Amino acid sequence: MSIRSQLFAQGTAASVALALVAAGGAPPASAAGHPAASPPAAIAASVVPLVVPTASVTRYAKTTANLNLRRGAGTRYSSLGVMKKGAVVVRTGKTSGAWWQVRYGGKTGWASSTYLRATGTTAAATPRPSTGSSTRWFAGTQALYTRPTFASKRLQAFTKGMKATTLRTSGSWTYVQAPGSRGWIPTRDLSKTATRYTGSTVLRSSSYRWTRYASNVRTGGSTSTRSLGVVPAGEMMPRLSGRNGWTRVKTSKGVGWIKNTLLTNLATQAPPHLQPVTAKMIKKVRAAYGPTFGSVGTLRNGSIGHRLGTGSDFMMRGWNSASGIRHGNALAAYLVRNRASLDIDYLIWRDRIWLRQDGQWGPYSKGGWGRHLNARGWNATTMHYDHVHVETLVD
Known part of the structure; x- marks a missing residue:
């Protein structure tokens, strides 16, 4: 699944309950050849519609960047x-200082003005339906929805390069016609040019940078300015x-400047450490559920998340037992x-994927996700029956 170059729009912070309902069917075989437990429970979540308000404010x-909407003016x-x-x-x-109070998704909160640019457009606040057809391509692995809101039902996902x-x-x-399915998708997730899907985990980014070496983050674009600290x-x-x-970047040491020769826009190998988040x-x-899982897989070649230090695999103890399933559900x-x-x-667990952008659980292997795993074949590991896969958001 391609992630950081195709970051999802995010859901609200309302509490989401998981309801587990038994489902039938033949279990997959694990990577070690052991039979897996019954297919995953159907997990439902309630979400608050994420709709930009139509208030008559002209500013x-x-x-x-991906930005938190906070309850108050400060982190x-x-x-x-x-x-x-x-x-x-x-x-x-x-x-309040560098913070602006804003309305978004039916909520009023505070956001850092460092990551806001004033604009005169009201397009997102006052949708105007239009018609007309043209050809577009999926910019990354993205799902379709029954209505133009993340609160509606999630449909099939299509991978980067799909026409x-x-x-x-x-x-x-x-609203698009994709192979075998119609539905709504955020316009920003469509590309005007065709990009062939290669399965590559190389990520070239215009929005993000990675440090090549341990680097000073400085208050200005010069070595004579004060250092905020060293990032790895x-x-x-x-x-x-x-x-x-x-380049001015947002780092674990704060917002500051790093010399371009110390940075790259290309993530081609696993970093030497996990991202701080x-x-x-x-x-x-570990503090809450440590006894219920064994190892935690993090940095490795493979998916972009594991390469970037944002992906984690919590390998569940007794994953094919009733207690193992219960512990995985709880985690x-x-x-x-x-x-x-x-x-x-x-998150991915027992062949189900949960997305923060819509707060929903839905099919994983049969939902159009995980195309990069086709070559390995679908089993208890690739379908995530034996571990909970977690991706963190770097914002």
Whole structure:
């Protein structure tokens, strides 16, 4: 599954309950040849519709990175949800230092103005349906929806490079005809040019940078400015701007400048460490559910998440037993419940995938996801029966 170059729009921070319902069918064989337990339980989640308000405010702003909408003006306040890069928000006019109060997704909260750019557009706030067809291609692995909102039912997912025909638009959503399925998709997730899917885990990014070496983060674009600290090699960070051979980035040491020769826009191999947000998440999970799982797989070649240090595999003890399934369900529920504080992007468990963008669980192997695993074949490991896969969100 391609992730950071195709970050999902995020759901709200409302509590989401998991309801487990037994399902029948033949179990897959595990990678070790052992029979797996029954197919996954159907997991349902309630979500609050994520719709941009239509208030008659003339001042708008657009996010320049994936950005938390917080309860108060500061990072110490809890998140109400994550606004995807490019989202249009409505400004209320209230400010507190570098923080602006904004309305987004039916909620009013605070966001750092560092990642907001004033705009006059109201397109996202006042959708205008339009018609007309054209050819587009999926920009990454993306799902279709029954209606132009993440609160509607999630349909089949299609991988990067899949051809689609646009049928009509409504605000920031487009209704498309894809092979064997029709549905709505955020317009930003469609490309005007064809990009062939290769299964490659090389990620070239215009929005993110990675440190080549341990690097100083400075207050300005010069070695004569003060250092905020040293970030390790391989850290992933949003790119904010650049000038005179320096790039302004958001790092674990704060927002600052790093010399371009120390950075790369290409992630081709596993970094030498976990991303800080991932390490924090694993520490919390160990404290809460440590006895229920064995090893935790993190850095390795393979999926982009594991290469970037944002992916983790919690290998469940007795995964094919009733207690192992119960423990895995509990761990997954904990992660969904604490998705905001742990910065959870998506989960995969027992052939089901949960996305933060819509708060829903849905089919994994039969839902159009995991195409990169086709060559390995579908078994208890590739279908995630023996482990809970967790991806954290770097924002």
